Amino acid sequence: MRVLLLSAAIVVADQISKMLVRGLSLPALGIRWEGIPLGASRPILGEFLRLTYIENPGMAFGIEVGGKIFFSIFSLLAGIGIVYYLYRIRTGRLGIRIALAMILGGAVGNLIDRVFYGTLFQGAALFHGRVIDFLDLEFFDLGLFGFHMTRWPVFNLADATVTVGVLLLLFFYRAPADPPRGVPQSAPGETPPSPGNQP
Numbered sequence: 001m002r003v004l005l006l007s008a009a010i011v012v013a014d015q016i017s018k019m020l021v022r023g024l025s026l027p028a029l030g031i032r033w034e035g036i037p038l039g040a041s042r043p044i045l046g047e048f049l050r051l052t053y054i055e056n057p058g059m060a061f062g063i064e065v066g067g068k069i070f071f072s073i074f075s076l077l078a079g080i081g082i083v084y085y086l087y088r089i090r091t092g093r094l095g096i097r098i099a100l101a102m103i104l105g106g107a108v109g110n111l112i113d114r115v116f117y118g119t120l121f122q123g124a125a126l127f128h129g130r131v132i133d134f135l136d137l138e139f140f141d142l143g144l145f146g147f148h149m150t151r152w153p154v155f156n157l158a159d160a161t162v163t164v165g166v167l168l169l170l171f172f173y174r175a176p177a178d179p180p181r182g183v184p185q186s187a188p189g190e191t192p193p194s195p196g197n198q199p
Contacts, residue, residue: 001090003101004083010105014158015112018132021053022121041136052136054154055122069127072114079107095172102165109158132156 023035036042041052057068082104086097113131118124137152 001087003086003094003097004104006098006101007105007108010102010158010161011109011112014106014109014156014161017134017157018113021051021134022132048138050136051134052154054133055130056133056154057130068114072111072127075107075111075114079104079111082107093172096169099165099168099172102161102168106158106160106162106165109161110156131158133159135160 019035020033021035024031024033026032036051036053038053038055041050043050082100086100086104089097110131114129115127117129117132119126119129122129124130133154133156135156136154139149139152141148141150
């Protein structure tokens, strides 16, 4: 279950990055960081990568499915399910556990925005917060059925870790599993020896 430390690190990095973009004021601690204005954009690597501050009311990359409370509760239940599954496979393949930990960390990072940011920062009720997105990446020109896109939808670190986690999960599920320890290997085309025939 030590992979949950990776999930925790992702959540912390995601929340810090969002506060650096949005800005943060804690007078009791003497902390005041301006951030950038909502809707503003700053070049990082020219036009290829920009810092663009938007608040996203939907899912990752601006996708909207169901209501805000429904999706927040669904994300919470999915997170609990991932933690339970990680416990079940706690001695399983490390690659799969890392992938799930990345998905969990990203999901929790965005869930914090949806549950608490509305009340803390955005003048909305609990579970009605908007997710802070800021990574604005250039995309090759795509035109299909009247839809045209030149830039990738603005996203955040949580979205990125969920995406990478899903790709890793697909890779490691397709990759052959390591043989159990102590089981002799056979050359291609040979039948592995049965336990009764081993010296």
